Amino acid sequence: MAMSTKPGSDMNDDLALLGLMQLVSPALPIGAFAWSQGLESAFELGWVKDEESLGEWLTGVLDDGLARCELPVLIRLQGAWAAADDETVGYWDDWLHANRETAELAAEDMRLGASLTRLLGSLQLLPEASMMPRDAGYVTVFAWAAHVRGVPVRQTLLGFAWSWLENQLAVACKALPLGHTAAQRLVERLRPALVEAVDMALSLKDEELGPVLPGLALASALHETQYSRLFRS
Amino acid sequence: MTAFESLDATASMDSGHRFDEKRRWAASLALAFEARQESGPLVTRLTRARHQGPLRVQRPFYPEGQADACHVYLLHPPGGLVSGDELSIEATVGNGAHALLTTPAAAKLYKADSHGVAWAQHTRLRVDDGGILEWLPQETLCFDGSRGEQRTTIDLAGSARCLGWEIMALGRPASRLPFASGRVEQRFCLTRNGRPLWLERQPLDPQHPRFQGRWGQGGATVQATLWAVGLEDDQAVAALREALPAAPYWAVTQRHGVLLLRYLGQERNQAWDLCQHAWEVLRPLLTGRQACVPRIWLT
Numbered sequence: 001m002a003m004s005t006k007p008g009s010d011m012n013d014d015l016a017l018l019g020l021m022q023l024v025s026p027a028l029p030i031g032a033f034a035w036s037q038g039l040e041s042a043f044e045l046g047w048v049k050d051e052e053s054l055g056e057w058l059t060g061v062l063d064d065g066l067a068r069c070e071l072p073v074l075i076r077l078q079g080a081w082a083a084a085d086d087e088t089v090g091y092w093d094d095w096l097h098a099n100r101e102t103a104e105l106a107a108e109d110m111r112l113g114a115s116l117t118r119l120l121g122s123l124q125l126l127p128e129a130s131m132m133p134r135d136a137g138y139v140t141v142f143a144w145a146a147h148v149r150g151v152p153v154r155q156t157l158l159g160f161a162w163s164w165l166e167n168q169l170a171v172a173c174k175a176l177p178l179g180h181t182a183a184q185r186l187v188e189r190l191r192p193a194l195v196e197a198v199d200m201a202l203s204l205k206d207e208e209l210g211p212v213l214p215g216l217a218l219a220s221a222l223h224e225t226q227y228s229r230l231f232r233s
Numbered sequence: 234m235t236a237f238e239s240l241d242a243t244a245s246m247d248s249g250h251r252f253d254e255k256r257r258w259a260a261s262l263a264l265a266f267e268a269r270q271e272s273g274p275l276v277t278r279l280t281r282a283r284h285q286g287p288l289r290v291q292r293p294f295y296p297e298g299q300a301d302a303c304h305v306y307l308l309h310p311p312g313g314l315v316s317g318d319e320l321s322i323e324a325t326v327g328n329g330a331h332a333l334l335t336t337p338a339a340a341k342l343y344k345a346d347s348h349g350v351a352w353a354q355h356t357r358l359r360v361d362d363g364g365i366l367e368w369l370p371q372e373t374l375c376f377d378g379s380r381g382e383q384r385t386t387i388d389l390a391g392s393a394r395c396l397g398w399e400i401m402a403l404g405r406p407a408s409r410l411p412f413a414s415g416r417v418e419q420r421f422c423l424t425r426n427g428r429p430l431w432l433e434r435q436p437l438d439p440q441h442p443r444f445q446g447r448w449g450q451g452g453a454t455v456q457a458t459l460w461a462v463g464l465e466d467d468q469a470v471a472a473l474r475e476a477l478p479a480a481p482y483w484a485v486t487q488r489h490g491v492l493l494l495r496y497l498g499q500e501r502n503q504a505w506d507l508c509q510h511a512w513e514v515l516r517p518l519l520t521g522r523q524a525c526v527p528r529i530w531l532t
Contacts, residue, residue: 045481047447060448097489098429106488210434212443215451218497221484225474 012150019149020156023142024163026170030115032163035108036171036231037061038216041223043175047215051182054172055189058165061216062190062197066164069099069211070139071157071201077143078153086131093133093140099210101217104224104233112138120145157198165190175230254348256317260286266303266364268329277303277330287311288320297525302331302367306529313341313374314381316350323357326364326393331520333367337529340370344378345415352381362391365463365520369512371530372400372501375437378415387423387460394463394519398508402501403437403454412454413439423460423491431460431491450497453482457496457504461515464492469518476514483507 026033039057042048048057073092080088100106113136120126120141125148133140139160146156169186172178178186220233265281279293291306307322314320326332345351360366373383387395399419403412416438423431435456443449450456461469469492473485482498494511496504513524 042447047451053447056446057448060443060446064443064449094429095432098423098432100488101433101493102486103488104486210432212434212436213448214435214453214456214495214497215446215448218482218484218495221486221493221495222481224484224486225479 016150016152017155020146020151020159023145023149023151024159024166026163026166028116028119030112030119032112032167033170034231035112035167035233036175037105037108037168037233038102038220038223039168039171040175040229040231040233041219041226042216044226045219045222047219048172048176050176051178051186054176054178055186058168058186058190059193061168061213062161062165062193063200064212065216066161067197067200068204068209069096070164071161071198072204072209073139074143074146074157074160075153075201077140078147078156081127081144081147084131086133089131089140090133093136095209096137096139097135101211101213102220102224105217105220108233109137109139110135113141116141116145154198154202157201158194161194161197165194171231252346252348254350256346256348256350257319258286258317259319259321260284260288260309261321261323262288262290262307263323263325264290264305264332264334265325265327266330266332267327274300275329276300277332279303279305279332288322296528297522301522302333302365302520302525304333304335304527306527307334307336307370309336309340312338313343314352314354314379315343316346316348316352316380318352318354318381320352320354321357322355323359324366324368325359326361326366328361328363331365333369333527335369335527335529336371337532338371340373342373342375342379342381342417344376345380349380352379353384354381355384356386358385358387358395358397360387360389360393360395362393365394366397367512367516368395368397369527370399372402372505374405375401375403375412375415375417377404377410377412379412379417380415382418382420384420385422387421387462388427389423389425389462391426392463393425396459396461396512396515396519398457398459398512400457400496400501400504400508401437401455402504403439406454406499411439412437415439419458421458421460423462425462425490430462430489431493433458453497453499455496455498455501455504457494457508459492459494459508459511461492461519462490464515464518469515472514472518473511477507477510485511 169183263283267280268275269278289308293303293305419435421433483496485494516524
């Protein structure tokens, strides 16, 4: 039997993994379920209408969004938190805000960031007040939480991408609607893509970063005037 | 290194006359506008127009009256960019000054040479506290096989106001020559007091899945991005939604104090009309002046 499977062999690794699962759980009370990141608008526009087109949309957003924006910036932010480098934390927090394409995508980032900050505060898990940027975005606070839990960076990225996928599928189950078995088929289809997105995020240089989602940006801005809607973005 | 040597090095780099991978033809233009107290009210004067290579300005003029915006046409006689071209345009608007810049014709981005050498265009707009800049170039036509990067940097200080756009049409639909190869990237960076408020990149690569994918370009061959900073919260967004007929090919939003109107479609005229109409709605809100359509657009 391999060493790592012995009970109690690596208490810190186990606690880090559980900490990550807590952070990416849909039960984490930060209200992530209320936001669709433009997906609800893509339904309304008829751009996403079934399992197949949803799979394409998610693969595209993963490749051109998360892999070039949130995931590589998580690496930089978690590194900056580990080094107690608040200037670099502030730089990437500003960078993320400036890259949010629309009012709703900017609001989602700030609201989730504020909710996660409040939650961590009530668990006595926040850094010194001076370290956390004002109006810190979700990714910035998530990176801090991963850092205090001692989560290895690669797993932080996998966890973040996983919670994004679960949340997007929950949106589709509610609003498309998509069947729960179809959602699991999409998980199967996208699992390797999550790993590829993390690999790509780890390979990108600073000047290569930035989301490339013009269609999603248009959909998200159109969502502001969508007549009937369940989600806040 | 002496100043002489450094000048010499620049000169030999810029002289061109080579057609290999190091092909490089630089042209630059640096403009400065300042408000001057002359006999009557403040007048915006073009106080510097330094150019190198084939980039020029026409004499500034004042179609709205001397106390209003200073209009300037930017001229690039070659009319387009080929491999190795490096265009640098800089405009600085001082406190109390108001400048409107446009171009007399569409700019063209030509197919890359056999070495695939890219062109580059960098526009740097700086507006001081209390200044106003309108950046309204005619559209860019990007031909099949073109390679390069078009970068727009907007640095604002304090209460500076700025409205601008970039409109790009891909391929030559009339000649049935779509943009099927090459790679062009548009980048925007807008800061206020050094802090980034809007960063965006739009790589246009016809071979990439996003070129057809709905999350990306969605098969659009014409795109436009209009920005405006210095407007009251949300009033402008509501005014645009009121004035311009709703359609799935355009949308407007405002985030971090920057209004962004985006178009993704197939028609150059549709994109142009949308941007011009939006500018006509926004200008009174932004500057307290009605839009004064540059006559050169009508020719």
